[in-house]
Amino acid sequence: MIFNQSRYVELPTEQGNSHMVLFVKKIGVVGAGAMGHQIADIMALNEKQVIIKDVNMELVNKALRNVEKLLDDLVGFHITKADREIERIEKQDGVMLTEEQKKKIRERLRPTYDEERKKEIMSRIKGTESWDGFRDVDLVVEAIAENIDAKKELFRRLDEICPRHAILATNTSTLSITEIASATQRPQRVIGMHFFNPPVTLPLIEVIAGLETSEETVNDIIDFAQTLRNHRYFMQPICVKETPGFLVNRILGAMLREAFACYEENVASLRDIDLAMKAGAGMPMGPFELADLIGIDILYQVDESMKRMQGGLLQQRPIQIIKRMYYARRWGRKTGRGFYEYPSVETG
Numbered sequence: 001m002i003f004n005q006s007r008y009v010e011l012p013t014e015q016g017n018s019h020m021v022l023f024v025k026k027i028g029v030v031g032a033g034a035m036g037h038q039i040a041d042i043m044a045l046n047e048k049q050v051i052i053k054d055v056n057m058e059l060v061n062k063a064l065r066n067v068e069k070l071l072d073d074l075v076g077f078h079i080t081k082a083d084r085e086i087e088r089i090e091k092q093d094g095v096m097l098t099e100e101q102k103k104k105i106r107e108r109l110r111p112t113y114d115e116e117r118k119k120e121i122m123s124r125i126k127g128t129e130s131w132d133g134f135r136d137v138d139l140v141v142e143a144i145a146e147n148i149d150a151k152k153e154l155f156r157r158l159d160e161i162c163p164r165h166a167i168l169a170t171n172t173s174t175l176s177i178t179e180i181a182s183a184t185q186r187p188q189r190v191i192g193m194h195f196f197n198p199p200v201t202l203p204l205i206e207v208i209a210g211l212e213t214s215e216e217t218v219n220d221i222i223d224f225a226q227t228l229r230n231h232r233y234f235m236q237p238i239c240v241k242e243t244p245g246f247l248v249n250r251i252l253g254a255m256l257r258e259a260f261a262c263y264e265e266n267v268a269s270l271r272d273i274d275l276a277m278k279a280g281a282g283m284p285m286g287p288f289e290l291a292d293l294i295g296i297d298i299l300y301q302v303d304e305s306m307k308r309m310q311g312g313l314l315q316q317r318p319i320q321i322i323k324r325m326y327y328a329r330r331w332g333r334k335t336g337r338g339f340y341e342y343p344s345v346e347t348g
């Protein structure tokens with residue numbers, strides 16, 4: 001491939017060679033909700049300039065406060081790392097460390113993130129309700145509501161506003177990349193970048209090409225995503241075919257649907273189904289705990305939009321319980337009540 005040098009940067013590989021990676025200086029994030037604010041956090045953490053947009057400044061400012069909270073947690077984790085290690089060694093191994101040994105541990109586990117670094121990261125994120133900051137972005141990650149008409153309208157606007165070289169990525173969980181791209185004059189530069197909640201700790205990104213997405217765009221996004229770190233790991237992009245539910249949600253959806261069916265058929269109690277999948281299948285969370293975390297509203301919308309799409313070997317099972325909970329606003333953790341209750345959540 002012939003590289004346009006100004007858009008690529010040479011990075012060393014682990015094997016000692018070098019590799020050309022798309023140079024992304026500024027990223028636009030549209031939609032400052034559950035996913036958008038975390039995507040902005042990750043990009044700013046990786047030295048990118050970020051502009052994050054929502055429909056009003058109230059939502060934008062809430063997202064900025066949420067990013068600050070995430071970074072506070074990260075700083076807290078790093079600042080206490082050495083003390084936790086000292087406590088672990090002394091308690092678990094029953095060894096009393098000398099001051100000299102403690103000093104060595106503190107030096108070895110010096111915090112990578114501190115207050116100063118947090119401020120630096122925050123300073124790279126600008127919030128907006130207008131389009132002004134999008135005229136010089138290199139990449140946009142869209143994370144607005146899972147609605148095809150809203151996404152197409154947004155991509156039509158982005159196509160008008162963003163520079164010609166910019167790649168427009170969508171974080172859609174289920175919608176067709178090809179259909180979203182059809183609203184633009186640059187379908188070759190439209191792609192799916194599907195992050196998983198919470199992206200600050202889960203490293204997977206499903207990269208999905210639409211029918212018209214160019215190979216260059218796919219390679220650029222895979223290479224770029226591999227350079228990113230979240231709060232714990234390097235991000236791990238994988239290529240996935242454009243198919244309903246893509247990969248993870250297709251498999252996860254089948255498992256959740258079976259769990260809901262077992263619940264409706266009274267195969268076991270809700271708590272026991274969760275326990276069974278943790279204690280018997282090694283899952284870190286039970287299906288109902290996971291459903292409350294994802295959000296019943298999201299599961300309902302995802303199911304509805306997957307039903308509208310063609311193809312995919314989806315097991316069709318009735319999930320009446322999700323539909324009823326959706327209309328009762330029992331949306332899980334976010335509304336304080338789903339399969340379980342979350343009394344500390346502010347609702348309203």
Ligand SMILES: NC(=O)c1ccc[n+]([C@@H]2O[C@H](COP(=O)([O-])OP(=O)(O)OC[C@H]3O[C@@H](n4cnc5c(N)ncnc54)[C@H](O)[C@@H]3O)[C@@H](O)[C@H]2O)c1
Nearest residue numbers: 031032033034035036054055143144145146171172173197
């Ligand atoms: N929540 C998850 O677990 C999850 C995981 C992976 C992918 N996704 C996908 O990410 C996207 C966003 O999901 P979310 O959970 O963050 O939603 P959310 O409801 O928390 O946030 C969406 C935000 O977009 C804003 N918005 C809506 N229309 C807009 C527009 N035209 N311009 C600017 N802002 C607009 C809303 O005001 C809201 O703040 C969806 O496509 C969803 O399918 C969600």
